[in-house]
Amino acid sequence: MNRPIEPTGQAMTNERPVVVRTSRDGDVEAMLTIYRHHIRRGIEESVDDSGTPEPEDLRDRRRNLRNHRLPHLVATCGGEVVGYAYAVLFRKRPAYRYTVKHSIYVHREHLGSGVGRRLLQELIDACAATGFRQMIGYIDTDNTASLAIHEKFGFRRVGLLPGVAYRYGRWADTVMVQRSLAAGSTEPPLISNPGR
Template identity: 40%
Template sequence: MSDVLLRPFRWDDVPAITAIYRHYVEETAITFDTEAPGEEAIAEKYAGLKRLGHPLIVAERAGRCIGYAYASFYRPRAAYRFTCEDSIYLDPAERGRGVGKMLLTELLEQSRAFGFKQMLAVITADTAGSIAIHEKFGFRRVGYYEAVGLKFDRWHDIVHLQLAL
């Protein structure tokens, strides 16, 4: 994995991030978005993350964005300000190569440095790989919600995992 560089988000990453996310919206139930946001919406979201100073990491190989991760407030109310939710997305061709592990390692480090005290992962229940990597990092299952998202004409369950930072 020495050919993968983890670095801060840049504005020229927006097209690649948009394309990666589009795949997951259109082809999977990993996200419950049903319409892929365009570059303008992604740029607006990331501007907000940058403004807040939240961790926002890009994985790059040979000058190309192959994945990204960020942590942001779990919920907007002030009492939740020390609790974050993580998000990690990879170019589908990069899955299973250790890039997600690299991103999660760095995301945990930056989230601690930011001052978050708890990290939550909200994962579609049939996404075994994502659940497994979180559990390898010490996340524990703290909740299970049945049939909360309807996508592709099927109800999906979600798992909540938590790690004290």
């Protein structure tokens, strides 16, 4: 998972290659900076920020994901973290053990530079290699760039959750997207419990 992006212009940030690798504890502060920007964007300063994870919370989450063979990746450019992505179990009940949901966050200065595409491809590959069969994401309906990228990677819109989030002073809808991994639901799983 340490493959640099090919030098095609779309795979470069500031003319430097982007490398995707497994996250490390030393990446936590940079990941939190990226995350905090995304949750605060457009929200009034008086909003309580108590729900933001602390560095130790993120370190614990990384360890837990690693223990369950779930990917937690970062994209770096020139040694700096410019994005991160991870997958968690869709639900905790055993029947859902072959399905993951994912999240991707890209540094605001690197949006539109191919970092999100690179992270999504690596995340899909890692989840498929581990034995997962379905991948699900939740995307704000206003995030047309993310919806377009997911569609290019084979995700289908499978649901609409109207008015489930209140942000930017209004109610926002969320689109649920899904894609099959490997053989998907066409044949029984080979690995009895991929996330363990």
